[in-house]
Amino acid sequence: MNVRFDGKRALVTGAGKGIGRELVKKLVECGAETIALSQTQANLDSLKLECPSIIPIQCDLSDTDSIPNALKDCEPIDLLVNNAAYVKGDAFLDAKLADFDKMMAINVKAPIVISQIIAKGMIKRKTGGSIINFSSKASLRGMQNYLLYSASKAALDSVTRTMSLELGPHNIRVNAVNPTTTKTDRAKVVWGNPQLAQKVKSVIPLGRIAEISEVVSVILFLLSDFSSMVLGSYIPIDGGCVANLMT
Numbered sequence: 001m002n003v004r005f006d007g008k009r010a011l012v013t014g015a016g017k018g019i020g021r022e023l024v025k026k027l028v029e030c031g032a033e034t035i036a037l038s039q040t041q042a043n044l045d046s047l048k049l050e051c052p053s054i055i056p057i058q059c060d061l062s063d064t065d066s067i068p069n070a071l072k073d074c075e076p077i078d079l080l081v082n083n084a085a086y087v088k089g090d091a092f093l094d095a096k097l098a099d100f101d102k103m104m105a106i107n108v109k110a111p112i113v114i115s116q117i118i119a120k121g122m123i124k125r126k127t128g129g130s131i132i133n134f135s136s137k138a139s140l141r142g143m144q145n146y147l148l149y150s151a152s153k154a155a156l157d158s159v160t161r162t163m164s165l166e167l168g169p170h171n172i173r174v175n176a177v178n179p180t181t182t183k184t185d186r187a188k189v190v191w192g193n194p195q196l197a198q199k200v201k202s203v204i205p206l207g208r209i210a211e212i213s214e215v216v217s218v219i220l221f222l223l224s225d226f227s228s229m230v231l232g233s234y235i236p237i238d239g240g241c242v243a244n245l246m247t
Contacts, residue, residue: 003224005032010223011077012036013061013114014084014134016043018184022212023081023219028053030220035074037061037084061110062086062102068117076125077118079223082111083134087186089145100148107152112159115174119167128171130223133160135176137238153178157234164232173231175222180238182210206239 010027014020016038027034028051035055038044044056059070061084086106088099111133122129138146139153157176164174181190181200190196191209201207215237221227222235236242 001221001226003030003220003226005030005079005223007031008078009033009076010035010079010081011071011074011114011118012081012083013110014038016040016047018186019134019179019182019212019215020081020083021047023083023216024054025051026216026220027079032079035077037070039084062105064105064109064113067110067113071114071117075118075121076127077121078127078129080115080118080129080131081134081219081223082114082132084110085134085136087146087149090148091145092147095147100151103148103152104155107149108155108159111156115163119163119170119172122172123167123170126170129173130227131163131167131172131174132219132222133157133163133174133176135160135178135234137178137180137236137241140178140234140236140242160234161232168231173222173227175227175230175232176234177215177218177222178234178236178238178242179215180204180210180236180241182212182215184212203244204239204241205244208239210237210239 010032012020012024015024015036024034024036037057037059039060041058048056057070086103133156135156136153138150139157143150160176167174181187183191218237
């Protein structure tokens with residue numbers, strides 16, 4: 001399967017590190033003109049050195065009022081990946097409303113605001129497009145000590161389903177991906193700790209933590225015409241973790 005995006009223009013949020021950064025590189029490799037959005041200018045600067053063709057945008061997505069101005073010159077967009085997320089561990093009894101507000105702003109409100117802007121352009125041009133919301137396995141099963149994060153990703157799954165119903169008639173496909181723990185720097189506290197890593201792997205039938213490339217490849221498929229009949233889905237990239245409900 002040779003995925004190409006020649007003549008397409010893509011926007012990836014949370015592009016400074018981890019999965020978002022690697023996705024930007026692959027989109028460029030596959031021919032897409034790619035806009036990389038990140039909160040941290042230094043990460044965009046280093047990414048620009050690796051991929052000189054990218055268009056960098058610095059924006060703090062917790063300030064949702066700033067998003068329209070940040071994106072005012074980014075059109076037209078054919079492919080959107082709402083990858084940016086805020087993650088903070090919190091047990092139920094310790095959860096704080098301030099953390100909840102920030103998590104919902106970045107993980108739910110920002111994807112809604114960005115998708116509204118981009119989808120309106122797609123509808124006006126009558127070109128269709130593909131939108132991917134980056135969710136988590138935490139939205140699909142209980143996850144101790146991640147109350148607020150799990151709630152925000154469950155909300156994003158619901159947003160994805162409703163978006164797909166309303167945007168599908170315009171040939172805009174909206175789907176979500178729901179990975180398990182992946183070998184990013186942010187998740188190193190888990191996969192870099194043998195005891196924690198073993199606990200995570202023990203509920204994954206494939207018995208291992210996901211590689212970044214394994215998540216990126218699914219996103220590329222969902223963005224491409226190879227998935228032209230896939231709409232309103234949330235795709236676990238979890239080695240069977242969600243299916244393993246007995247653990």
